Amino acid sequence: MQVSADDVRASAVRAKQAAAVLAPLTRAAKDTALLGMADALLARADELIRANAEDVAAARAAGTSPALVDRLTLTEARLTAMADGLRQVAALDDPVGEVLRGRVLPNGIELRQVRVPLGVVGIIYEARPNVTVDAAGLCLKSGNAALLRGSASAQRSNVALVGVLRDAAVAAGLPADAVQLVPGVDHESVKHLMRLRGLVDVLIPRGGAGLIRAVVEESTVPVIETGIGICHVYVDKDADLDMAVEIAVNSKTQRVSVCNSAETLLVHADVAAEFLPKVLGALTAAGVTIHGDEAVRAADPTALAATEDDWAAEYLSLDLAVKVVPSLDAAVEHIRRYGSGHTESIVTSSLAASRRFIATCDSAAIMVNVSTRFTDGERFGMGAEIGISTQKLHARGPMGLPELTSTTWIGIGDGHLV
Amino acid sequence: MQVSADDVRASAVRAKQAAAVLAPLTRAAKDTALLGMADALLARADELIRANAEDVAAARAAGTSPALVDRLTLTEARLTAMADGLRQVAALDDPVGEVLRGRVLPNGIELRQVRVPLGVVGIIYEARPNVTVDAAGLCLKSGNAALLRGSASAQRSNVALVGVLRDAAVAAGLPADAVQLVPGVDHESVKHLMRLRGLVDVLIPRGGAGLIRAVVEESTVPVIETGIGICHVYVDKDADLDMAVEIAVNSKTQRVSVCNSAETLLVHADVAAEFLPKVLGALTAAGVTIHGDEAVRAADPTALAATEDDWAAEYLSLDLAVKVVPSLDAAVEHIRRYGSGHTESIVTSSLAASRRFIATCDSAAIMVNVSTRFTDGERFGMGAEIGISTQKLHARGPMGLPELTSTTWIGIGDGHLV
Known part of the structure; x- marks a missing residue:
């Protein structure tokens, strides 16, 4: 009834x-x-x-x-x-x-x-x-x-x-x-x-x-x-690439079914040649399926071709969209266009790059050299949480x-x- | 077009x-x-x-x-x-x-x-x-x-x-x-x-x-x-009655077309006999039309009979609904039922009464011995305001x-x- x-x-x-x-x-x-x-x-x-x-x-x-x-x-x-x-x-x-x-x-x-x-x-x-x-x-x-x-x-x-x-x-x-x-x-x-x-x-x-x-x-x-999380990891041209591999793998694989796991990896073109083989190897070894743009597929021919849908996907699975971008600003533009405003992480050793990323991304949490998985009430020291708001009003x-x-x-x- | x-x-x-x-x-x-x-x-x-x-x-x-x-x-x-x-x-x-x-x-x-x-x-x-x-x-x-x-x-x-x-x-x-x-x-x-x-x-x-x-x-x-303001002045049994007259008149008449002007006056029964003649005289002299309950009309036979609509009215005019209540809690109950959650003012010299009113009213602003007209960004020292929110989320x-x-x-x- x-x-x-x-x-x-x-x-x-x-x-x-x-x-x-x-x-x-x-x-x-x-x-x-x-x-x-x-x-x-x-x-x-x-x-x-x-x-x-x-x-x-x-x-x-x-x-x-x-x-x-x-x-x-x-x-x-x-x-x-x-x-x-x-x-x-x-x-x-x-x-x-x-x-x-x-x-x-x-x-x-x-x-x-x-x-x-x-x-x-x-x-x-x-x-x-x-x-x-x-x-x-x-x-x-x-x-x-x-x-x-x-x-x-x-x-x-x-x-x-x-x-x-x-x-x-x-x-x-x-x-x-x-x-x-x-x-x-x-x-x-x-x-x-x-x-x-x-x-x-x-x-x-x-x-x-x-x-x-x-x-x-x-x-x-x-x-x-x-709770909708299309979170990004952006690897800057001034990144510590070993740290970047660890943060990318942790953000994607530590727990895939949660809103603060990464769904897209953006890589600065200047470090793509050196970084892509390292990170794609580590991700693949962790069981991740790569959906890449042309540059990514050139580095790893086994990667699937990313479509427009992949950039906007909240996979909640061992899938990751990967894209090479010409600049930090291009990374931010991608994030503003396709993201859900949850958590974005930049890996960089440049103070100026971190400041620019923080000032121009428009998300609930912005991480510098930290896994996206850290966005969490308990981890922030707030105690229990009722959810993670991705809207701008109130909370x-x-x-x-x-x-x-x-x-x-x-x-x-x-x-x-x- | x-x-x-x-x-x-x-x-x-x-x-x-x-x-x-x-x-x-x-x-x-x-x-x-x-x-x-x-x-x-x-x-x-x-x-x-x-x-x-x-x-x-x-x-x-x-x-x-x-x-x-x-x-x-x-x-x-x-x-x-x-x-x-x-x-x-x-x-x-x-x-x-x-x-x-x-x-x-x-x-x-x-x-x-x-x-x-x-x-x-x-x-x-x-x-x-x-x-x-x-x-x-x-x-x-x-x-x-x-x-x-x-x-x-x-x-x-x-x-x-x-x-x-x-x-x-x-x-x-x-x-x-x-x-x-x-x-x-x-x-x-x-x-x-x-x-x-x-x-x-x-x-x-x-x-x-x-x-x-x-x-x-x-x-x-x-x-x-x-901006919707059905604001109340409540005169407690322990009120300074001269102050209460001034606050009631100021809250109602200082500017009638604004959201923080008073629309209803609630009077504790214990002081009604002494207070009503004073306040109704002052209000009438200021050009206010009274819409009263039976006790109010007994004190001033020229008052109109208040209906259910009057308790819920945002007059924005020289009209005021006036009611005698048996207790502070009854005043709060009336305010919670008919108010818009904007501003409520209690007139009292009792600390306990002020604490109870503050703790149980559910409005954006609660005033103690202060005109309702004070709720305003400029007067609060915040500078210009874009409006007065009567909702609970965000602001x-x-x-x-x-x-x-x-x-x-x-x-x-x-x-x-x-």
């Missing part, structure tokens, strides 16, 4: 009411709830694994690939990791109440800008049930009510997980509706959610390009785009707790008039 | 190319251009006033109200004020390049988060031609290309103004397309603009509620909502130069791998 717009709206109204209770909570109250949730996940592991087993059986029966079935599966070890994640979030600073700017105005008004929760955060995601717990924990710590919309294939697991989290919230004196699953698992329920501007403060889609595009196109609720790059807040201006006076 | 989607797209493509040139400019280069623009507005005043006279004549012939004709009219004095505005923007700090966070990670990577321009900023606005110059100046100083879409009634004025600004940009060595008018004055041209996600980085509608709602509903480009409250920027993470290492 399709869920009605009224059902989805009612759940958002409850979330908004819960958000009003969460906003003024102390850090201690929120941390107590997070630790209680962590304990409850372990105490009720059997029940969670039983519910998950039904999802897993249904996925197997539907012929789901073993890789996806693995991502869906809950084990005691994975529940422990989820509980540890909640404990780590409890250990992070509370972003709410942080004073960002403040001063006494000439007329005596004390003015300050402080972080406040966003309110109701909607998260639309795909099969992995750990996102349910991670997202709920980050939203709670930042004082937001979470409206979670997982995929149909994980629905029994998500219902069970959210049930445990809600019970733990109530046990800690918080409203159950601090965490809710959006009713319904059909596309209609997402559609209804996307129209709740004014009730839902932001939607964060986490998943493939298709999901993100659909939400961006249809939502009237503000959206934060995450860009890894989104941790501060990125889940808004701000309020507070002015205190003693009868000030205009 | 209707403008085509291709024409609007082509102008956005030119804006994006210009943005790439603007992003790495020094402050000196941008300030030189701003000062040149200021001089050019005055040097070419005759030409601008002639073009404007045609808009004014057409508006008069169309029966436009004298108030609107006045807002449309350019004079030498108004051009001087616009030029002064550009000089003030030149005097403001450059937000681009500001380091917001930074540290050396344990592995030795130098990591920092810096402000960068948004890229292409689209601004959709109504009749006042001064917005054309203000918006162009703020966008240029923050390193953004401006795509301006004014109203048909000001089109000849805007074409002339943008022509002068573009000539001055070129004279200063900047691309002409740093500032563009979106082609076309029909609704189709706005529609095309709103679909250019990826080319236009943000749209800021400035105008009435209808315009803003339409943009929010239809745009796939991220939107920052500005909330007055939007100055920093609010017209995004951020980039920069990581510098020496061969760091994951």
Whole structure:
């Protein structure tokens, strides 16, 4: 049975009411709830694994690939990791109440800008049930009510997980509706959610390009785009070529299914003759399929011919597009044209080249002599992240707790008039 | 003739190319251009006033109200004020390049988060031609290309103004397309603009509620909502009642047509008997029409009966809705239900009450013993503002130069791998 717009709206109204209770909570109250949730996940592991087993059986029966079935599966070890994640979030600073700017105005008004929760955060995601717990924990710590919309294939697991989290919230004196699953698992329920501007403060889609595009196109609720990564490594004419080989191989192969892996390698023409044989050999040895332009195929005749589609491809596989460029500016022009604005890395020993690359690339993260794989909330020292934003508004790059807040201006006076 | 989607797209493509040139400019280069623009507005005043006279004549012939004709009219004095505005923007700090966070990670990577321009900023606005110059100046100083879409009634004025600004940009060595008018004055041209996600980085509608709602509903480009203000003054039981009268009158009457004027007065029941006669007398003497609940009408039988519509009204006139509430929490509940999240002011001498109001109201600005009229970029010491955001994402409250920027993470290492 399709869920009605009224059902989805009612759940958002409850979330908004819960958000009003969460906003003024102390850090201690929120941390107590997070630790209680962590304990409850372990105490009720059997029940969670039983519910998950039904999802897993249904996925197997539907012929789901073993890789996806693995991502869906809950084990005691994975529940422990989820509980540890909640404990780590409890250990992070509370972003709410942080004073960002403040001063006494000439007329005596004390003015300050402080972080406040966003309110109701909607998260639309795909099969992995750990996102349910991670997202709920980050939203709670930042004082937001979470409206979670997982995929149909994980629905029994998500219902069970959210049930445990809600019970733990109530046990800690918080409203159950601090965490809710959006009713319904059909596309209609997402559609209804996307129209709740004014009730839902932001939607964060986490998943493939298709999901993100659909939400961006249809939502009237503000959206934060995450996770599409067409990342580039550019090897400058002044690069340490051995370092460049290592960074190219690491950026491409260390983990291929993630948004911060490299998809295109750009090589300055001045070093192509020396560098291409080295890097293509190392990449091929690591199992990478090369899609090259003419210069690359001259250096390695086994390389496939790159097409326009390759320059714009987010492979998420052991494929790499490789191109020789006449200059740093040409590399930047290529990146601006085909990239997704996620992470670009330059390998160079020239300070001027690094400054030019930083000043002209237009991406969430720019690395100098560093693997693209470093763009990550944990590695940046921000703690857990809810995603990596590739848009420019509100948050860009890894989104941790501060990125889940808004701000309020507070002015205190003693009868000030205009 | 209707403008085509291709024409609007082509102008956005030119804006994006210009943005790439603007992003790495020094402050000196941008300030030189701003000062040149200021001089050019005055040097070419005759030409601008002639073009404007045609808009004014057409508006008069169309029966436009004298108030609107006045807002449309350019004079030498108004051009001087616009030029002064550009000089003030030149005097403001450059937000681009500001380091917001930074540290050396344990592995030795130098990591920092810096402000960068948004890229292409689209601004959709109504009749006042001064917005054309203000918006162009703020966008240029923050390193953004401006795509301006004014109203048909000001089109000849805007074409002339943008022509002068573009000539001055070129004279200063900047691309002409740093500032563009979106082609076309029909609704189709706005529609095309709103679909250019990826080319236009943000749209800021400035105008009435209808315009803003339409943009929010239809745009796939991220939107920052500005300017709808249903602001409240709440008089607490512990208020200095004389101060409360002054703040209520000032918030309502100092200027009625602006978003930070008060539209509803909430009065704690404990002081209603003493306070209502004072404040209603003062408001009536200032020409205010009262729309009251039963308690208010008992105190002043000439007050109109407030309906549900009054609590949600942005009057922008000498009308005020007045209600007696049983508690501070009831006042906050009313504000959360009917307010627009702009500015709320509490009058109280109780520290606890001020803390509770600040912690539970959910608005861009919260004032304690201060008129709602204070929420303003200039008054906050931020310099010129492009609008007052009432949304929670990206920027909330007055939007100055920093609010017209995004951020980039920069990581510098020496061969760091994951």
